[in-house]
Amino acid sequence: MDDLDLNEVVENLMKMIRRIIGEHIRLSVIPGHSLGTVHADRIQMEQILMNLCVNARDAMPDGGELTIETENVVINGDYCATHIGAVPGRYVLLSVTDTGHGMDAETKARIFEPFFTTKELGKGTGLGLATVYGIVRQHQGMIQVYSEVDKGTTFKIYLPIVARTASKIGAKIERRVLGGNETILVAEDDEMVRNIAVRILESAGYTVLTAVNGRDALRVFHESGGKIDLILTDVVMPEMGGKGIYEALHKDHPDLRFLFTSGYSANSIHTGFVLHKGVELIQKPYAPDALLRKIRELLDGSK
Structure with missing residues (x-):
C-alpha cells in the first residue's frame, strides 16, 4: 500500500x-x-x-447534485459512545453526498449486504456497496450512512491518518512486479467495473482493449489481428457471455489465455470450462493485487 493524499486521488478521478x-x-x-x-x-x-459515485448517480435519474468532500477530523470518546465500532483517533473523512431519492430505515440497514440491491433485475449485482464496506474495513476505517427519503444520502468514510507525507508514486512496487507489457482485452458490460479493471491493468503496464459484451469482444479481437494475450471477461453478459467468447476463439487460438469474472458464486454458474489449461475464474469483487497475480500466473503458464 502507499501513503496517499486523498485530495490527489479525487482530483485524478x-x-x-x-x-x-x-x-x-x-x-x-x-x-x-x-x-x-x-x-x-x-x-x-x-x-x-467510483462505487459511491455510481450509487449516487443511480439515486438521481432525473438529475441533482453530487458533492465530494474531504477533511481532517478527530474521533473522540463521545462519538464512539454513540457509534458502534468507532475507534478514537485522527482520521481523513471522505464524504459523498447526493440529492437523490434517499433510503428508508429498512433499506439503509441492508445496503452493505452482498447481493442486496433495490435495482431491477439485470441492472446491478448488489456488490458495489458491499465492496466499499469491505475495503474500508480492510483499511481499519469506518463508514457511516445518513439518508432520508426524498432528501438524499451521505456516505462518510473515515480512514486513519498516518504521521508521514503522502507518496506521489502512483503504483506500488509489488504492483509493478505483478504487471507486464502484454495486451489484455477486458469484456465487461458494467461500465464502472470495466473502468476499474482498465485502471488496475494500465497501472501495471498492460495495454488494454475493451468490449461491452461477447460479440463486441469478438469484433475487437479480430480487429486487433489476434494480437491479444489474455481476455478478462465476465461470465454473464448481454448477447454473448464469456463462455461464448471462449468457445468462439479457443480452437483457432489455443495459446490465448482466459480469466473469467463473476459476481455469482462458483457453485451457481457452469464453470466446467474453467478446468481447461490457460483458463481461470476470479470472483467479484476482487482485490487489485489478486487480479494482477492471477493474470500473471496465466500469462506465465503456471497453470
Missing part, C-alpha cells in the same frame, strides 16, 4: 467521474486544507469513490 455520472448531475468537490496522509491501496480508494 474527476474526468472519469464526470463521464460516469453524466451531464444531468452537477458535481461539486470540496478538498480539505492540509489534508492528512492515509496508508491505503490507491486502486481500492479509486474503487470506493
Whole structure:
C-alpha cells in the first residue's frame, strides 16, 4: 500500500467521474486544507469513490447534485459512545453526498449486504456497496450512512491518518512486479467495473482493449489481428457471455489465455470450462493485487 493524499486521488478521478455520472448531475468537490496522509491501496480508494459515485448517480435519474468532500477530523470518546465500532483517533473523512431519492430505515440497514440491491433485475449485482464496506474495513476505517427519503444520502468514510507525507508514486512496487507489457482485452458490460479493471491493468503496464459484451469482444479481437494475450471477461453478459467468447476463439487460438469474472458464486454458474489449461475464474469483487497475480500466473503458464 502507499501513503496517499486523498485530495490527489479525487482530483485524478474527476474526468472519469464526470463521464460516469453524466451531464444531468452537477458535481461539486470540496478538498480539505492540509489534508492528512492515509496508508491505503490507491486502486481500492479509486474503487470506493467510483462505487459511491455510481450509487449516487443511480439515486438521481432525473438529475441533482453530487458533492465530494474531504477533511481532517478527530474521533473522540463521545462519538464512539454513540457509534458502534468507532475507534478514537485522527482520521481523513471522505464524504459523498447526493440529492437523490434517499433510503428508508429498512433499506439503509441492508445496503452493505452482498447481493442486496433495490435495482431491477439485470441492472446491478448488489456488490458495489458491499465492496466499499469491505475495503474500508480492510483499511481499519469506518463508514457511516445518513439518508432520508426524498432528501438524499451521505456516505462518510473515515480512514486513519498516518504521521508521514503522502507518496506521489502512483503504483506500488509489488504492483509493478505483478504487471507486464502484454495486451489484455477486458469484456465487461458494467461500465464502472470495466473502468476499474482498465485502471488496475494500465497501472501495471498492460495495454488494454475493451468490449461491452461477447460479440463486441469478438469484433475487437479480430480487429486487433489476434494480437491479444489474455481476455478478462465476465461470465454473464448481454448477447454473448464469456463462455461464448471462449468457445468462439479457443480452437483457432489455443495459446490465448482466459480469466473469467463473476459476481455469482462458483457453485451457481457452469464453470466446467474453467478446468481447461490457460483458463481461470476470479470472483467479484476482487482485490487489485489478486487480479494482477492471477493474470500473471496465466500469462506465465503456471497453470
